[in-house]
Amino acid sequence: MAGSTVSGIGSNIDTQAIVKSLVDAEKVPKQTQINTASQKATTTLSSIGKIQAALDAFRGALDSMTKDSSFTGLTGSSSDEKVATMTASNTASNGSFRLIVDQLAQASKLSSKNFSGGTSTVVNATDKPTTLTITQSGKGYDVNIPAGATLQQVRDSINTQFGTSGLSANIQTDSNGSRLILTSTTMGTGSDLKLSGNSGLDLGSTVVDEPKDALYSIDGVASVSKTNSIEGALSGVNIKLVSVSTVKTGDTSNPPAKNATLITVSTNNTALKSGVKGFLDSYNALVTAMNAETKVTTNLDGSTTGATLTGDSTMRSLQAAIRNEFNALSGTGQFKSLAQFGVVTNSSTGLLTIDDKKWDAAVKTNAADINSMFTGPSGMLARMKSATDDYAKSTTGILATRSTSLSDTLKDLTKQQSSLDERMDLLTKSLSDKYNAMDTLVAQLRQQSTSVMTTLNALNNPKTNS
Numbered sequence: 001m002a003g004s005t006v007s008g009i010g011s012n013i014d015t016q017a018i019v020k021s022l023v024d025a026e027k028v029p030k031q032t033q034i035n036t037a038s039q040k041a042t043t044t045l046s047s048i049g050k051i052q053a054a055l056d057a058f059r060g061a062l063d064s065m066t067k068d069s070s071f072t073g074l075t076g077s078s079s080d081e082k083v084a085t086m087t088a089s090n091t092a093s094n095g096s097f098r099l100i101v102d103q104l105a106q107a108s109k110l111s112s113k114n115f116s117g118g119t120s121t122v123v124n125a126t127d128k129p130t131t132l133t134i135t136q137s138g139k140g141y142d143v144n145i146p147a148g149a150t151l152q153q154v155r156d157s158i159n160t161q162f163g164t165s166g167l168s169a170n171i172q173t174d175s176n177g178s179r180l181i182l183t184s185t186t187m188g189t190g191s192d193l194k195l196s197g198n199s200g201l202d203l204g205s206t207v208v209d210e211p212k213d214a215l216y217s218i219d220g221v222a223s224v225s226k227t228n229s230i231e232g233a234l235s236g237v238n239i240k241l242v243s244v245s246t247v248k249t250g251d252t253s254n255p256p257a258k259n260a261t262l263i264t265v266s267t268n269n270t271a272l273k274s275g276v277k278g279f280l281d282s283y284n285a286l287v288t289a290m291n292a293e294t295k296v297t298t299n300l301d302g303s304t305t306g307a308t309l310t311g312d313s314t315m316r317s318l319q320a321a322i323r324n325e326f327n328a329l330s331g332t333g334q335f336k337s338l339a340q341f342g343v344v345t346n347s348s349t350g351l352l353t354i355d356d357k358k359w360d361a362a363v364k365t366n367a368a369d370i371n372s373m374f375t376g377p378s379g380m381l382a383r384m385k386s387a388t389d390d391y392a393k394s395t396t397g398i399l400a401t402r403s404t405s406l407s408d409t410l411k412d413l414t415k416q417q418s419s420l421d422e423r424m425d426l427l428t429k430s431l432s433d434k435y436n437a438m439d440t441l442v443a444q445l446r447q448q449s450t451s452v453m454t455t456l457n458a459l460n461n462p463k464t465n466s
Contacts, residue, residue: 013439015432015435015436015438015439016432018431018435019428019431019432019435022427022431023424023427023428023431026424026427027420027424030416030420031420034413034416034417034420037409037413038410038413041406041409041410041413042410043308044308044309044406045403045406045407045410046308047293047307047308047309048309048399048402048403048406049403050289050292050293051289051290051293051309051315051318051399052392052399052400052403053289054285054286054289054290055286055318055388055391055392055399056392057282057285057286058282058283058285058286058388059385059388059392061278061279061282062282062381062384062385063385065275065278065279065282065374065381066375066381066382066385068089070274070275070276070278070279070374071272071275071276071370071371071373071374071375072088072092072267072272072371073267073268073269073271073272073275073367073370073371074088074092074094074236074265074266074267074268074271075088075265075266075267075268075271076088076092076237076263076264076265077263077264077266078261078262078263078264079261079262079263079264080259080261081242082242082243083099083101083241083242083243083244083245083246083261084099084101084239084240084241084242084261084263085239085240085242086237086238086239086240086263087237087238088236088237088238088265089236089237089238091235091236092234092235092236092237092265093235093236093265094265094266094267095234095264095265096262096263096264096265097218097219097234097262097263097264098218098219098220098260098261098262098263099216099217099218099239099245099260099261099262099263100216100217100245100258100259100260100261101214101215101216101241101243101244101245101261102215102216102217102244102245102258103212103213103214103215103216103244104212104214104228104241104243104244105187105188105212105213105214105225105226105227105228105241106187106209106210106211106212107183107184107185107186107187107191107209107211108136108183108184108191108192108193108207108209108210108211109181109182109183109184109193109207109208109209110181110182110193110194110195110205110206110207110208111172111179111180111181111182111205111206111208112179112180112181112182112195112201112204112205113179113203113204113205114176114177114178114179115151115177115178115179116176116177117177117178118151118173118177118178119150119151119152119171119173119178120150120151120152121150121151121177121178122148122149122150123145123149123150123151123154123199123200123201124145124146124147124148124149124199125148126147127147128147129144129145129146129147130145130197130198130199130200131143131144131145131197131198131199132145132154132195132197132199132201132202133195133196133197134158134162134167134182134193134194134195135193135194135195135196136165136166136167136184136186136191136192136193137186137190137191137192141161141162141165141167142197143157143158143161143162143197143199144157145157145199145201151171151178151180152171154169154180154201155169155170155171155180158182166184166185166186166191167182167183167184167185167193168182168183168184168185169181169182169183170183180201181208182195184211186226187211187212187213187214187226187227187228188211188212188213188214188225188226188227189211189212189213189226190211191211191226192210192211213225213226214226214227214228214230214241216230216241218233218234218263225241228240228241228242229241234263234265236265237263237265239263244258245258245259245260245261246258246259247259267367267368269363269367272363272367272370273354273359273363276338276341276343276354276370277354279374279381280343280352280353280354283322283326283352284351284352286322287319287322287349287350287351288349288351290315290318290319291349291350292307293307293308293309293315294307294309294310294311294312294315295307295310296310314391314398314399314402318388318391319350321387321388321391322384322387322388323350324387325380325383325384325387326338326352326380326384328380328383330372330373330378330379330380330383331369331370331372331373331379332369332372333366333368333369333372333373334366334369335362335366335369335370335373336369336373337373338352338373340362340366341354341358341359341362341363341366341370342354342355342356342357342358342359342361342362343355343359
């Protein structure tokens with residue numbers, strides 16, 4: 001065995017190589033099994049995770065589209081956004097309305113007396129705490145003012161304790177000193193702020209603003225609002241009042257006539273197409289993710305290689321579930337499928353695209369049908385959400401259950417690996433001990449053989465007489 005490493009000193013046999021070969025013969029089959037199973041479980045778990053993420057994103061997009069007005073194509077506009085702005089939800093209807101704003105809603109605002117020492121002025125110079133009571137809409141809020149408290153500390157205490165109760169405190173400072181400014185975050189008549197207590201901060205206070213309701217009219221119908229955000233006056237329309245309407249130029253009547261702001265709700269086919277395109281993009285993102293994990297690749301030599309989840313029954317059923325809901329007819333209009341609006345499915349990838357010419361022709365007469373196709377309890381959005389529920393549940397869903405099972409498999413394989421390593425270490429030690437004992441025995445036998453041969457050689461050597 002020229003060139004080999006000899007570990008058996010007594011036997012001149014490479015016992016280490018023999019031990020390694022015997023251990024490998026025992027270990028390799030099981031090690032190969034563990035490695036193969038680990039690699040498969042790891043790659044499958046990764047692929048399932050990617051599908052879970054894509055499905056969660058798709059379902060999140062469905063929720064968002066359910067809440068907004070993507071499929072009504074309705075848009076709201078204001079002829080003068082300096083007077084009012086507006087938005088239209090999916091419950092709005094086409095129409096135009098004349099809005100006149102006579103008065104904006106206003107919050108109650110009070111100012112304390114001036115403190116020439118500024119924000120660091122001590123407002124409680126006594127050795128005992130005092131109380132400032134702020135009354136808003138008949139409800140009192142007591143602010144404890146410790147001995148030695150400054151104006152700044154009073155402001156901070158009010159905001160910390162009652163900032164979420166509709167009160168806001170600030171300090172206004174000029175060359176004459178500082179004033180505590182209290183504002184109600186609740187607007188409208190009846191939300192007056194009043195000060196009392198034994199702190200002395202109520203003395204000399206003045207009213208900066210009286211609370212007021214918003215006064216406006218829509219198509220000549222006078223209305224009142226406690227805030228400048230008008231919801232419900234027009235179905236599905238939210239109006240935000242910004243300023244009072246301007247007086248018509250040259251009008252001499254008393255009171256003078258004001259310019260009306262035109263609030264308009266109309267169908268915008270560009271917005272409608274954008275909403276449908278958003279759905280298609282979300283759908284295609286999920287399909288693309290599934291395709292990546294299930295595709296079959298043709299190699300240069302003509303052979304094929306499957307992806308991690310190629311042929312996976314879960315993926316087939318998930319793909320079938322969403323495609324079935326997409327292809328199902330729905331809605332209350334004449335058109336009941338997106339194919340009628342020019343949405344085309346790629347036969348090889350399953351991705352969706354829009355035929356612009358067919359779309360433009362269809363929306364001219366049937367734009368209203370799209371909303372009923374997508375929305376409502378039996379609309380496509382609700383059906384697709386329901387069809388994917390069993391796959392997407394966070395702990396008990398099909399994908400989550402598979403992920404848990406794969407994780408458990410990897411944990412078990414880790415235990416198997418540890419057990420195998422421990423068993424092989426014991427086998428290595430056992431075989432090494434045996435071969436070392438053999439080597440020692442061979443060395444002893446060789447030593448005895450050498451001694452015997454030496455004796456025999458001496459006996460056989462004839463003596464010569466001198």
